[in-house]
Amino acid sequence: MANYALHDQEKSILLAIGLPVQYRRGHVIFSAGEAADRIYLLEKGQVKIYRLTEDGDRATVALRYPGELIGLAEVLYGGQRTCFAQAMANVDLVMFKCADFLELLLNQPELNLKISRILGFRLREAQDTIYELACRYVPGRLALLLLKLAARCGIHETDGIRLDLPLTHEEIACMVGSSRPTITATLNDFQKEGAITWQGKYIKILQTDRLKSWI
Amino acid sequence: MANYALHDQEKSILLAIGLPVQYRRGHVIFSAGEAADRIYLLEKGQVKIYRLTEDGDRATVALRYPGELIGLAEVLYGGQRTCFAQAMANVDLVMFKCADFLELLLNQPELNLKISRILGFRLREAQDTIYELACRYVPGRLALLLLKLAARCGIHETDGIRLDLPLTHEEIACMVGSSRPTITATLNDFQKEGAITWQGKYIKILQTDRLKSWI
DNA sequence: CTTTTTTTGTCAGCAAGAATACAAAAAACC
DNA sequence: GGTTTTTTGTATTCTTGCTGACAAAAAAAG
Numbered sequence: 001m002a003n004y005a006l007h008d009q010e011k012s013i014l015l016a017i018g019l020p021v022q023y024r025r026g027h028v029i030f031s032a033g034e035a036a037d038r039i040y041l042l043e044k045g046q047v048k049i050y051r052l053t054e055d056g057d058r059a060t061v062a063l064r065y066p067g068e069l070i071g072l073a074e075v076l077y078g079g080q081r082t083c084f085a086q087a088m089a090n091v092d093l094v095m096f097k098c099a100d101f102l103e104l105l106l107n108q109p110e111l112n113l114k115i116s117r118i119l120g121f122r123l124r125e126a127q128d129t130i131y132e133l134a135c136r137y138v139p140g141r142l143a144l145l146l147l148k149l150a151a152r153c154g155i156h157e158t159d160g161i162r163l164d165l166p167l168t169h170e171e172i173a174c175m176v177g178s179s180r181p182t183i184t185a186t187l188n189d190f191q192k193e194g195a196i197t198w199q200g201k202y203i204k205i206l207q208t209d210r211l212k213s214w215i
Numbered sequence: 216m217a218n219y220a221l222h223d224q225e226k227s228i229l230l231a232i233g234l235p236v237q238y239r240r241g242h243v244i245f246s247a248g249e250a251a252d253r254i255y256l257l258e259k260g261q262v263k264i265y266r267l268t269e270d271g272d273r274a275t276v277a278l279r280y281p282g283e284l285i286g287l288a289e290v291l292y293g294g295q296r297t298c299f300a301q302a303m304a305n306v307d308l309v310m311f312k313c314a315d316f317l318e319l320l321l322n323q324p325e326l327n328l329k330i331s332r333i334l335g336f337r338l339r340e341a342q343d344t345i346y347e348l349a350c351r352y353v354p355g356r357l358a359l360l361l362l363k364l365a366a367r368c369g370i371h372e373t374d375g376i377r378l379d380l381p382l383t384h385e386e387i388a389c390m391v392g393s394s395r396p397t398i399t400a401t402l403n404d405f406q407k408e409g410a411i412t413w414q415g416k417y418i419k420i421l422q423t424d425r426l427k428s429w430i
Numbered sequence: 431c432t433t434t435t436t437t438t439g440t441c442a443g444c445a446a447g448a449a450t451a452c453a454a455a456a457a458a459c460c
Numbered sequence: 461g462g463t464t465t466t467t468t469g470t471a472t473t474c475t476t477g478c479t480g481a482c483a484a485a486a487a488a489a490g
Binding site for chain 3: 464465467473474476477486487490
């Protein structure tokens with residue numbers, strides 16, 4: 001099983017000490033500057049982690065999917081949040097106090113090691129992104145994003161893979177370090193080639209190899 | 216004390232099971248595709264972690280300093296290396312077998328938690344970099360790099376802070392996602408302003424605030 | 431159903447910086 | 461000390477893609 005999400009068994013240990021909460025798409029779960037005293041287990045929906053400059057520039061630095069912990073790094077490191085977490089869809093979460101979580105880790109070596117593995121995986125993902133931003137053009141980065149999303153939240157249908165999360169072009173631009181008009185144009189290029197299509201905010205990948213040829 | 220390097224006490228636990236090795240500047244410690252069966256403690260010098268595309272494009276995704284572990288994420292995650300590690304200066308390392316290291320973690324809850332903290336810190340650093348690549352121009356990214364290097368390997372002298380690692384413009388370009396000629400030009404701009412100077416491959420920061428004004 | 435807000439399509443102008451090329455300088459090597 | 465290799469300085473050309481602006485379309489709100 002995957003190295004990025006918790007098993008049911010691991011989740012059950014956590015669920016015993018947590019409090020369930022629900023939020024709607026767009027809700028900001030935590031903000032930069034706040035104390036990092038809580039940690040969340042995401043049960044349903046997706047959450048984006050982003051940063052802001054003083055002048056309003058925004059970059060999404062990570063996405064979290066069901067089974068993943070949110071706010072992990074800062075709770076371990078201590079101190080303040082450095083980023084924002086926002087619900088990309090309607091989400092179900094379970095909230096824990098930081099202190100309870102850390103105590104649990106000290107008493108559960110296997111869980112502790114799993115947390116290290118998850119962080120290692122996330123670090124690798126982040127380094128992938130750095131490398132893409134440094135070495136690839138926007139169409140390549142966009143194609144890579146869509147393929148990654150397909151792997152993490154794609155629903156296989158007869159004619160392709162439907163991404164099970166709502167996305168605006170503005171949101172996508174923040175994920176690939178581009179501008180909204182460029183994303184609109186590039187998605188339309190992909191569509192003209194028959195690589196993708198969409199209904200509302202939901203993109204469907206029709207031809208994976210066509211998409212890969214843009215990388 | 217810092218959350219990114221090991222304490223002497225933590226190091227001594229590791230040193231007992233490791234093998235010392237030395238390499239010269241430029242030596243490639245491990246390469247993408249190799250089995251991730253070893254882990255290193257860096258004792259002296261700096262190491263860069265980078266990725267390569269098939270077409271030779273290169274991006275440095277992280278730097279490691281004395282007291283830090285190298286090859287950590289992949290050892291935890293398992294499988295193959297996804298990146299290259301190369302000595303930026305003459306380095307002293309201590310090498311361990313992956314299996315020994317993992318066993319140690321399971322038996323030392325405090326050390327295990329420390330590893331999680333280190334990874335959390337690295338993840339945050341990587342997300343900083345993503346955000347900089349997405350939102351800042353080359354001069355801003357270069358200024359930020361120099362300031363970060365000053366904090367991690369700067370030697371305070373009467374007229375400024377000397378960076379204690381040799382850097383070519385090509386190397387810097389790979390760290391900030393730019394091209395060599397652009398780095399040469401930007402460094403010269405910084406120097407004309409009196410913000411920095413250099414002797415050979417060693418840069419010295421003369422006026423931190425001048426540099427910050429480029430961010 | 432109508433109004434308001436958000437999102438998307440599109441275009442023209444412009445700026446950042448990549449690619450390329452070549453000479454000068456510095457460093458490494460013999 | 462001389463030769464080779466690496467690194468740096470610099471200019472020119474050319475691309476990518478950002479900015480800003482505005483209309484059309486879609487979605488949300490009333």
